[in-house]
Amino acid sequence: MTVVGPFGLSVRDQALEADVQTGLAAVEAGLLDATKSDVPFITEAAQHLVLAGGKRFRPLLVMLAAQFGDPYAPGVVPSAVVVELTHLATLYHDDVMDEADVRRGVDSANTRWGNSIAVLTGDFLFARASHTLADLGPEAVRIQSEAFERLVTGQILETAGPQGDRDPVDHYLDVLGGKTGSLVAVSCRFGAMMSGADESVVDILTQYGERLGVAFQLADDVLDIASDSHESGKTPGTDLREGIPTLPVLHLRAAAAAHGRPEDLELVELVDGDLTDDARHAEVLRRLRAHPALEQARRDTVRYAEEARAMLAPLPDGYAKAALAEMCDAVVHRAG
Numbered sequence: 001m002t003v004v005g006p007f008g009l010s011v012r013d014q015a016l017e018a019d020v021q022t023g024l025a026a027v028e029a030g031l032l033d034a035t036k037s038d039v040p041f042i043t044e045a046a047q048h049l050v051l052a053g054g055k056r057f058r059p060l061l062v063m064l065a066a067q068f069g070d071p072y073a074p075g076v077v078p079s080a081v082v083v084e085l086t087h088l089a090t091l092y093h094d095d096v097m098d099e100a101d102v103r104r105g106v107d108s109a110n111t112r113w114g115n116s117i118a119v120l121t122g123d124f125l126f127a128r129a130s131h132t133l134a135d136l137g138p139e140a141v142r143i144q145s146e147a148f149e150r151l152v153t154g155q156i157l158e159t160a161g162p163q164g165d166r167d168p169v170d171h172y173l174d175v176l177g178g179k180t181g182s183l184v185a186v187s188c189r190f191g192a193m194m195s196g197a198d199e200s201v202v203d204i205l206t207q208y209g210e211r212l213g214v215a216f217q218l219a220d221d222v223l224d225i226a227s228d229s230h231e232s233g234k235t236p237g238t239d240l241r242e243g244i245p246t247l248p249v250l251h252l253r254a255a256a257a258a259h260g261r262p263e264d265l266e267l268v269e270l271v272d273g274d275l276t277d278d279a280r281h282a283e284v285l286r287r288l289r290a291h292p293a294l295e296q297a298r299r300d301t302v303r304y305a306e307e308a309r310a311m312l313a314p315l316p317d318g319y320a321k322a323a324l325a326e327m328c329d330a331v332v333h334r335a336g
Contacts (some may be wrong), residue, residue: 002050012320019071023063023080026054030081031088034128040092043119045113046128049088052104053245057216058083058184061327062191065205067320069195075136079190082136082144090151092122097242136194143189147182154178158244176217177210184190184213201315205324208311212327215304219335221246222297225288226335237285247300251293267291301335 035046062080063071084230095108096115103109111117133144154175188209192202223241225248241244243254249271256264267287275281288294305328315321 005080010043010045016319016323019067020060022060023066023071025062026077026082027056027059027062030077030097030132030328031084033281034132035125037124039261040282042121042124045117046124047107048106048109048112048121049091052106054104055083056089058187061138061184061187061209061212062194064291064320064327065188065191065197065209066195066325067318068201068205068315069197071195073195075140075194076191078132079136079140079194080187082133082333083187083190085125086144086151089122089125089129092118092125137247138315140190140193141188143193147186150178150182154180154182161245164287166182167218168245169247169254172245172250173214174245180217180316181210181213181285184216185209189210204311208308208324211304211308214329215301215308215331216334218301218304219331221248222294222301222335225285225294237275238280239283240271240284240288243275245298248254248288248291248294251289251296252288252291255293264291296301301333305329305332 018261031050035043035050037043037046059080062076062083066073066076091103091107095103096118108118109121113121129144133141154177157171158175158179160167184208185206189202190203192205197205200263221239224237224246228236240249252264253268255261256268265296270280270284270287273280275284309325309328312321312324326327
């Protein structure tokens with residue numbers, strides 16, 4: 001049994017391990033190449049988060065999905081570079097919107113160079129992703145553009161909030177399907193499609209990726225409350241401080257509205273207050289960590305991960321299928 005990547009994925013087959021490791025190494029080289037510019041400062045800014053590391057969750061899924069066809073097909077590695085570049089670009093933009101100070105254990109780009117440079121660097125990465133994507137054919141361009149539209153739509157819907165009498169939790173889960181599920185789904189789809197896998201396999205893996213992506217983001221929601229910066233690589237409570245309605249907070253609000261317990265109402269009032277005050281922010285984090293809403297968010301994470309695992313049932317048994325199933329466990333483990 002060999003452990004691959006920061007997720008601690010256990011690979012029980014030497015050939016699969018070799019394919020995955022070789023593929024991820026090629027992706028890393030591709031990321032460095034794609035983020036080079038004739039302008040040294042642009043290279044420095046564009047490679048800031050590449051060099052900071054990261055889980056490479058999406059490229060790993062590309063490599064595993066490619067095992068259902070020809071994992072050495074020429075489009076596999078470039079498609080993994082595309083999805084990771086797209087993801088990195090969104091991080092630059094997200095950190096500006098969230099006013100985050102830390103990303104992947106280093107200063108965020110907006111902290112280091114200011115908001116304008118961070119936004120423009122994200123745009124630069126989108127451009128480089130499009131350049132690589134163009135070589136993969138019009139179908140790949142269409143798939144990626146549709147996923148990117150869903151990603152941006154999810155971000156807009158999150159910012160706008162639920163309209164009318166829409167249930168906030170249902171609205172939020174739809175937001176996550178766009179913001180995170182779409183690109184994770186494309187990672188699985190590209191891996192299978194570029195490897196020449198059967199269309200039925202491509203469809204199964206796409207649906208698996210959609211659910212796994214939502215579970216992954218829900219685990220991040222839990223981590224935003226439950227972890228420290230050393231564990232997560234981000235400033236704890238960043239979403240909380242910025243008033244972003246993550247799932248634990250939504251469950252807290254629902255409980256307060258349904259039952260009217262004084263301690264819940266008081267905590268909601270604290271959450272809605274000025275969390276730029278460090279003492280108040282720390283108090284809210286402490287109380288949320290002890291609240292049943294956090295455990296409810298963990299259960300939701302498990303539910304989506306189990307739905308992802310169930311999608312794999314029709315696939316042929318083997319080490320690649322087992323590794324994808326273990327990804328569900330890895331995501332749940334992140335949420336504690």
